[in-house]
Amino acid sequence: MLVTNLSILVLAGFVGYAVISKVPNTLHTPLMSGTNAIHGIVVLGGIILLADGAATGFLSKLLLVIAVAFGTINVVGGFLVTDRMLEMFKSKPKELVEADAEDGK
Amino acid sequence: MSTITASFLVEASFRRVLYIVAFALFIYGLSGLTGPKTAVRGNRIAAVGMAIAVIATLLVDPLSNIGLIIIGVAIGTAVGIPAARQVKMTQMPQMVALFNGVGGGAVALIAWVEFRTSDGFAERPTYVAIFSVFAAIVGSVSFWGSNIAFSKLQELISGKPMTIGRLQTPLNALLGAVAVACGVAIVAGANHEWLMLLLLVTAAVLGNLLVLPIGGADMPVVISLLNAFTGLSAAAAGVALNNTALIVAGMIVGASGTLLTQQMAIAMNRSITSVVAGGFGGTVEAVAGASAAGGTVRSTSAADVAIQMAYARQVVVVPGYGMAVSQAQHAVREMAKLLESKGVEVKYAIHPVAGRMPGHMNVLLAEADVPYDQLKEMDDINGEFSRTDVSLVIGANDVTNPDARNKADSPIYGMPILNVDESASVIVLKRSMNSGYAGIDNPLFVNPKTAMLFGDAKGSVGEITEELKAL
Numbered sequence: 001m002l003v004t005n006l007s008i009l010v011l012a013g014f015v016g017y018a019v020i021s022k023v024p025n026t027l028h029t030p031l032m033s034g035t036n037a038i039h040g041i042v043v044l045g046g047i048i049l050l051a052d053g054a055a056t057g058f059l060s061k062l063l064l065v066i067a068v069a070f071g072t073i074n075v076v077g078g079f080l081v082t083d084r085m086l087e088m089f090k091s092k093p094k095e096l097v098e099a100d101a102e103d104g105k
Numbered sequence: 106m107s108t109i110t111a112s113f114l115v116e117a118s119f120r121r122v123l124y125i126v127a128f129a130l131f132i133y134g135l136s137g138l139t140g141p142k143t144a145v146r147g148n149r150i151a152a153v154g155m156a157i158a159v160i161a162t163l164l165v166d167p168l169s170n171i172g173l174i175i176i177g178v179a180i181g182t183a184v185g186i187p188a189a190r191q192v193k194m195t196q197m198p199q200m201v202a203l204f205n206g207v208g209g210g211a212v213a214l215i216a217w218v219e220f221r222t223s224d225g226f227a228e229r230p231t232y233v234a235i236f237s238v239f240a241a242i243v244g245s246v247s248f249w250g251s252n253i254a255f256s257k258l259q260e261l262i263s264g265k266p267m268t269i270g271r272l273q274t275p276l277n278a279l280l281g282a283v284a285v286a287c288g289v290a291i292v293a294g295a296n297h298e299w300l301m302l303l304l305l306v307t308a309a310v311l312g313n314l315l316v317l318p319i320g321g322a323d324m325p326v327v328i329s330l331l332n333a334f335t336g337l338s339a340a341a342a343g344v345a346l347n348n349t350a351l352i353v354a355g356m357i358v359g360a361s362g363t364l365l366t367q368q369m370a371i372a373m374n375r376s377i378t379s380v381v382a383g384g385f386g387g388t389v390e391a392v393a394g395a396s397a398a399g400g401t402v403r404s405t406s407a408a409d410v411a412i413q414m415a416y417a418r419q420v421v422v423v424p425g426y427g428m429a430v431s432q433a434q435h436a437v438r439e440m441a442k443l444l445e446s447k448g449v450e451v452k453y454a455i456h457p458v459a460g461r462m463p464g465h466m467n468v469l470l471a472e473a474d475v476p477y478d479q480l481k482e483m484d485d486i487n488g489e490f491s492r493t494d495v496s497l498v499i500g501a502n503d504v505t506n507p508d509a510r511n512k513a514d515s516p517i518y519g520m521p522i523l524n525v526d527e528s529a530s531v532i533v534l535k536r537s538m539n540s541g542y543a544g545i546d547n548p549l550f551v552n553p554k555t556a557m558l559f560g561d562a563k564g565s566v567g568e569i570t571e572e573l574k575a576l
Binding site (some may be wrong): 050 | 132151152165176184187198213243340349364467468
């Protein structure tokens with residue numbers, strides 16, 4: 001199991017490197033924000049430990065609820081903020097060019 | 106639903122298949138982020154992947170503590186959605202730092218609870234203890250470091266470098282060594298909760314001390330580095346929990362964050378180690394006012410600037426953090442449109458670290474509907490300054506500082522800059538003569554070709570626009 005997971009770990013590292021090295025400078029901020037949202041996947045860790053019922057006692061459960069809340073903030077906030085940023089890049093160039101042409105008259 | 110289907114849903118192998126779907130969507134979504142046209146879709150695809158991963162995790166039988174899980178998700182959603190909706194585009198960097206921090210905090214807490222529920226990892230294989238301890242240290246460093254980065258950018262605390270002098274490096278090394286020693290003891294089988302707490306606390310103090318000395322233009326590099334840290338700690342937690350979705354997603358972020366950090370450091374001609382060692386702009390005492398650089402400052406009026414630009418052939422706008430602070434991007438766009446209607450060619454020169462994050466300026470200008478093809482990266486525009494009549498520097502400072510080219514003892518010597526001083530004339534919009542974020546003098550301001558227009562960037566650009574309309 002460990003060896004399988006380690007191979008996944010190494011391969012994922014190379015995949016991440018390969019996919020992301022193609023991102024233009026312009027999109028670095030949204031990219032940072034987007035990858036930031038993805039590491040919010042740690043929320044799964046909190047859910048797993050709560051769901052398997054192994055955590056007993058008030059403190060353990062409280063810590064896990066905080067962990068799940070933190071992870072959710074990371075995921076929800078991260079994707080929403082990235083979406084807002086990217087919406088701004090989506091402006092249709094055609095209309096803008098036409099608008100500019102009108103201004104130029 | 107029949108019992109057969111229901112039991113199939115909670116099979117571990119079905120969950121694994123869903124995880125594979127989830128991380129395939131992450132990778133596909135991220136590859137969409139490589140272009141402005143596919144980026145929105147890419148981000149949403151990754152979000153769908155995340156939803157699938159969460160649902161898969163809930164497909165276990167029996168499912169304990171569902172109430173607590175719902176409470177946690179509800180609190181997170183209630184905090185995350187308004188935060189993301191209301192944040193201004195200029196505050197984006199600190200928001201990313203904050204979201205990054207809570208991610209790291211979650212990793213550290215999960216490692217702590219794992220320790221508590223497994224009798225100090227006594228019931229787990231050794232590698233689980235090793236990866237959990239790693240996740241706890243890195244997660245804690247990332248949480249506290251990100252909080253300091255947030256506080257600095259939000260100006261809750263001073264953005265200037267804060268060091269405790271020569272003791273800094275030995276103290277950091279000591280804290281790191283204590284945290285690692287606690288970790289080693291835990292891995293070796295010591296089942297004392299105070300060891301885990303000491304580990305978390307020393308890592309927390311280390312996170313604070315690592316980021317406090319960092320100021321100025323190094324901030325984006327640090328946020329990117331902490332982003333990579335959180336990714337790596339999530340991947341480590343994934344190995345400890347035997348969860349492929351966590352491993353893949355965490356590692357992709359770890360790899361991308363590292364790559365991005367490198368690229369930013371290269372753009373500033375700094376090594377990552379020297380960034381972390383800190384003190385950028387702190388090693389040299391900041392001298393207030395450019396008068397110290399010798400020469401006099403020439404100030405100008407909006408009307409003069411308008412006339413100068415209206416009769417120019419090419420104007421290059423150089424935006425910096427000042428434009429972000431005063432929300433001047435829409436005013437700049439309006440001014441540029443007017444200039445274009447007068448036959449002036451307008452381009453925007455984007456330094457890779459202008460603002461507080463790479464791409465910060467692009468996001469703001471895109472918000473104001475500036476056409477994507479007018480935004481020029483440093484290498485593309487630097488050759489054009491010699492053919493440019495007017496360079497309009499809006500609240501940018503360090504990225505235009507000729508000392509980076511000419512003065513070998515300057516702290517920013519060697520950092521690639523925008524060569525605005527090669528253009529026929531330079532107009533700098535600035536609030537006051539205070540030195541830039543890095544606290545270094547800028548001889549550009551006393552260059553005979555340079556004229557300063559003092560005031561809030563948005564106000565100044567608005568005045569120029571009015572004067573242009575009147576022409």
